[in-house]
Amino acid sequence: MTDAQSWDAGDLARRLAENAEAVCRHYLSAGRRHGNYWLVGDVRNTPGRSLYVRLHGPSEGRGAAGRWTDASTGEFGDLLDLIREALGLTDFRDVADEARSFLALPHPEPDQVGDRPRTIPSRRAETGGTITDSARRLWDASRSLSGVAETWLRHRDLTRLSDLSCLRFHPDCYYRADADSPTETWPAMIAAVTDLAGSVTGVHRTWLARDGKGKAPVAMPRRAMGDLLGHAVRFGAASDVLAAGEGIETVLSLHEVMPDLPLAACLSSAHLAAMVFPPALRRLYVLRDDDPAGDHAVMTLQARTQEAGIECLVLSPRLADFNDDLRYLGRGAMRAILHPQLAPQDVARFLHPVTH
The missing domain is CATH 3.90.580 (DNA Primase; Chain A)
Structure with a gap:
């Protein structure tokens, strides 16, 4: 040869x-x-x-x-x-x-080797077209947040749902455990993954039980597809301050007591560590998950923000994550847990009194 x-x-x-x-x-x-x-x-x-x-x-x-x-x-x-x-x-x-x-x-x-291609083509979705194209089609086919998806969020004690434009609902979202398994359909919450300009680059799916009171009984009820690296599910427009974490429900738990704070759910520790910083960002709050992968993401972001001249503050939950804090300790406790971890100027700016 x-x-x-x-x-x-x-x-x-x-x-x-x-x-x-x-x-x-x-x-x-x-x-x-x-x-x-x-x-x-x-x-x-x-x-x-x-x-x-x-x-x-x-x-x-x-x-x-x-x-x-x-x-x-x-x-x-x-x-x-x-x-x-x-x-x-x-x-x-x-x-x-x-x-x-x-x-x-x-x-x-x-x-x-002079005539070899300089780059490797992007991987394709098994259904044809790029994975990002498939993600956008699913987003376009989904409905506004309602029904089973809304029930799911309320089941997680998340009640500020009126302005969550990045979340939608699909009543019959395809699910297949692997390439050799049959296709099933389950209701799903669909989240748009976007870049800093707001363009949809991917979607995250949470397949749900038909009554919305739990995840669907499948092997992997959460999956993302599309161009994810550096992007996020975004709640609010980031300016000089942003809070970022992994899971959608974890990030939305802060929205319950800090509804004006821009938030980003990066969907995994690896993607959190690789998030792209908005150009005007001056302070980043990192929602810490209590596991080795979460610790690694925090350390990576601390190094990256220091290099970029961005202040990085870590927010740590009392329990396993902030959604557990919200569900089991309540909004008053959430506020008390967050208060000493915030920059003083952000307490008055973002930490609302608990009214419900």
């Missing part, structure tokens, strides 16, 4: 797939093997079980070894895609060089 043939993406992907478990142990070290799959939180090596890589199977087609899917985002690909995403690479040549180094293959001479 010549160097030019070895450079071919298909051949590199096949060689990586033959060593799929070793690839996973190297690039997704926070995960673990479970049967024929490697499970981890996402392609950036966050702990969890949302992303799964098939370790053994045919070299191509259905069930091929090395194919992976992130059940939360709808993203999928082969092990070259995984290396690209894990390391944040955009140039095909860099991805191929990394793959060849991992496989201990010789690197080709420069004139043999």
Whole structure:
């Protein structure tokens, strides 16, 4: 086999797939093997079980070894895609060089790779079109917030629902546990993921029980799809102050006692750590989740805000998260928990007295 043939993406992907478990142990070290799959939180090596890589199977087609899917985002690909995403690479040549180094293959001479594409195309949704296109279609097909979705939020003691334009409801949202499972339909709360300009780049789905008093009885009732990195579900227009956290219900819990404070739900610790700062931002409140991934996000944001000249303050709940504080301790306790953690000028500006 010549160097030019070895450079071919298909051949590199096949060689990586033959060593799929070793690839996973190297690039997704926070995960673990479970049967024929490697499970981890996402392609950036966050702990969890949302992303799964098939370790053994045919070299191509259905069930091929090395194919992976992130059940939360709808993203999928082969092990070259995984290396690209894990390391944040955009140039095909860099991805191929990394793959060849991992496989201990010789690197080709420069004139043999000069015509290679400089970037790798974006992954596509299995239903056709980009994942972002599919997300926008789902957003357009959803209704204004009502019904089961509104019941779900009130079940979580969230009552300020009149101005939540980034949340909608879909009565029959498709759900499929994985590519080999049948399709089901469940009611779902749909949240728009937007960039700083307000353009929809993705959606987050929370599949719900038919009475709205809990999540649907499916393996993964929360998933996001589309272009998520750096973006968020946004409540209010950010100016000089913003509070950001992971979960929608967690972030909305602050909205109950601080309705004028702009909020951003980034949907995961990895995306929280990578959030894009609004240009006018001067102070960022980070809603801390009490787990190692949440701690890592806080440390990353503290370093990034310091470099950007933005003040970063951490808001810590009394219980596991702020929605637990709201539900089990009440609004008065929420206000008392937040008061000493806020900058003094923001207490009068944002922390409303409890009236209900």
